Amino acid sequence: MSVLFGSKEYFKGIPQIKYEGTGSDNPLAFRWYDEDRVVAGKTLKEHFRFACAYWHSFCNDGNDPFGPGTHLFSWNAKADPVDRAKEKMDAAFEFITKMRLPFYCFHDVDLVDYGSDIRENDRRLQALVDYARQQQAASGVKLLWGTANVFSNPRYMNGAATNPDFLVLSHAAAQVKTAIDATIELGGDGYVFWGGREGYMTLLNTDMKREKAHLARFLHMAKDYARRNGFKGTFLIEPKPMEPTKHQYDYDSETVIGFLRQWDLLDDFKINIEVNHATLAGHTFQHELQVSADAGVLGSLDANRGDYQNGWDTDQFPNNLNELTEAMLIFLEAGGLQGGGINFDAKIRRTSTDPQDLFYAHIGGMDAFARALITADAILSSSGYKQLRKDRYASFDTGKGSAFEKAALTLEELHAYAIESGEPPRVSGRQEYLENMINRYL
Incomplete structure (x- = not known):
C-alpha cells in the first residue's frame, strides 16, 4: 500500500494486515480479529471501533526518566513545525490504514508542536486539521475523539482548570476551545477531558472546594461552547487517581460520576476508562466497567495494561486473556459502549526499536480483544x-x-x-x- 499523501513510505515492506485465522503463523496477520465476524448481533468492527493513539504511536520516542529516546523517526527531519507535522501525519495514516484501524485519537500538541504564542499555535493546528481532513477523506479513517494536552506545558504545573492563577486557567480555555474546534471540524465522535494535573500535591496550599467548583464551571463552559458550535458527540472524562499529581479530582469512575451528578453534568458526559488507570486506583478494569455500565455512562475505553511489579502507568499493550474475557462479559451485558470506541493508549517498549514492533503490538491487542469477546459471548450463550x-x-x-x-x-x-x-x-x-x-x- 502506498502512502496517501507525500512522497515517502515509512513502513516499507509491511503490507496491509489481514485476517488469516488461528492456523496462521504469520506474525503480521490477525488470528482472531476478523472484522466482519458477527458476535452477539454485531461485527467485531462495530463492537470495538478500534482507534490508534496518535501520541504513543507517533510521538513517543522511547525516552524514560533515566535516558533519552531510543526510537528514531524518519518523519521528524524537517525544521518547520508544520512541514514536520505533515510528514508525521503521512506516516500515521500509512500505519493506520495498513492496520485497517477505523479510527484515531489525538491531543492537539500531538498533531503539531506548540510554542508560547496562542495565535501561532492556532494557525499551526488549523494547518494540520486541513491536512487531516484530506487524509480522512482519502482513507476513510475517522476521528474517534480529540482532546487538549493541558498538563505538559510548564504553565500547567499547578493544574489547568483548577490552577490558582486565573491567567493560566484562561490559557487552558484558549487551548481547549481550539481543540474543540478541531474535533468538530474533523467530525470527531467525542471530546475527552483528562485532568492530568487537576488535583494537588499538598493540601497545605490548596483550596480544594474552590478548585473543584472551577473545574465544574470550566467543563460547563466548554460543553456549552461545543454545543453552540454544532458538536453533537459525547463528552468524556478519563479517571486517574494520581500521577503526575498526588491526588487527582477524577480519581476513579465512582468519583467522576459523583462529581458529574453534583454539578449537573451527567446528561452530557460519559466515562472513558483506561485499564492502567483503574489498577492505579486500586481497582480492576472490570470494576470500573461495571461501575460505569451500572450508571449508564460507559462511553469509551483506553486499552492497555500495567506491570504488576511496577506502581506507575506503564501503558503496555493488552495481552491478558483471562482479565479481558471477564471485562468483555461486562461489556456485552451492558450492550457495549456509548459514544466511543477502544483506543490503544499504549506504547511499545523502549527496547522495541523496529518499525514492525508497532504492528506486532496492535495486532496482538486487537486479537486479544477479539478472542476475549468471542469467549465471553460463548460463556453468556452456552454456559450456566x-x-x-x-x-x-x-x-x-x-x-x-x-x-x-x-x-x-x-x-x-x-x-x-x-x-x-x-x-x-x-x-x-x-x-x-x-x-x-x-x-x-x-
Missing part, C-alpha cells in the same frame, strides 16, 4: 454463568425479598421476618467454579 448469578439473588425475586426491593417493607417488618425465619443457610458463591469456567472457554 448467567443462571448462576441470577440464582444467587433469587431470594429477592419473590415474597418478602421482592417486597423489600419495591420499598414495601418497614425496618420493623424485616426484624420480625428475621426472627420468624431463623438463621440463614450458608450458600456458596462458587467463585472457584466460575473462575474455572472462564478458563474452560478460553
Whole structure:
C-alpha cells in the first residue's frame, strides 16, 4: 500500500494486515480479529471501533526518566513545525490504514508542536486539521475523539482548570476551545477531558472546594461552547487517581460520576476508562466497567495494561486473556459502549526499536480483544454463568425479598421476618467454579 499523501513510505515492506485465522503463523496477520465476524448481533468492527493513539504511536520516542529516546523517526527531519507535522501525519495514516484501524485519537500538541504564542499555535493546528481532513477523506479513517494536552506545558504545573492563577486557567480555555474546534471540524465522535494535573500535591496550599467548583464551571463552559458550535458527540472524562499529581479530582469512575451528578453534568458526559488507570486506583478494569455500565455512562475505553511489579502507568499493550474475557462479559451485558470506541493508549517498549514492533503490538491487542469477546459471548450463550448469578439473588425475586426491593417493607417488618425465619443457610458463591469456567472457554 502506498502512502496517501507525500512522497515517502515509512513502513516499507509491511503490507496491509489481514485476517488469516488461528492456523496462521504469520506474525503480521490477525488470528482472531476478523472484522466482519458477527458476535452477539454485531461485527467485531462495530463492537470495538478500534482507534490508534496518535501520541504513543507517533510521538513517543522511547525516552524514560533515566535516558533519552531510543526510537528514531524518519518523519521528524524537517525544521518547520508544520512541514514536520505533515510528514508525521503521512506516516500515521500509512500505519493506520495498513492496520485497517477505523479510527484515531489525538491531543492537539500531538498533531503539531506548540510554542508560547496562542495565535501561532492556532494557525499551526488549523494547518494540520486541513491536512487531516484530506487524509480522512482519502482513507476513510475517522476521528474517534480529540482532546487538549493541558498538563505538559510548564504553565500547567499547578493544574489547568483548577490552577490558582486565573491567567493560566484562561490559557487552558484558549487551548481547549481550539481543540474543540478541531474535533468538530474533523467530525470527531467525542471530546475527552483528562485532568492530568487537576488535583494537588499538598493540601497545605490548596483550596480544594474552590478548585473543584472551577473545574465544574470550566467543563460547563466548554460543553456549552461545543454545543453552540454544532458538536453533537459525547463528552468524556478519563479517571486517574494520581500521577503526575498526588491526588487527582477524577480519581476513579465512582468519583467522576459523583462529581458529574453534583454539578449537573451527567446528561452530557460519559466515562472513558483506561485499564492502567483503574489498577492505579486500586481497582480492576472490570470494576470500573461495571461501575460505569451500572450508571449508564460507559462511553469509551483506553486499552492497555500495567506491570504488576511496577506502581506507575506503564501503558503496555493488552495481552491478558483471562482479565479481558471477564471485562468483555461486562461489556456485552451492558450492550457495549456509548459514544466511543477502544483506543490503544499504549506504547511499545523502549527496547522495541523496529518499525514492525508497532504492528506486532496492535495486532496482538486487537486479537486479544477479539478472542476475549468471542469467549465471553460463548460463556453468556452456552454456559450456566448467567443462571448462576441470577440464582444467587433469587431470594429477592419473590415474597418478602421482592417486597423489600419495591420499598414495601418497614425496618420493623424485616426484624420480625428475621426472627420468624431463623438463621440463614450458608450458600456458596462458587467463585472457584466460575473462575474455572472462564478458563474452560478460553
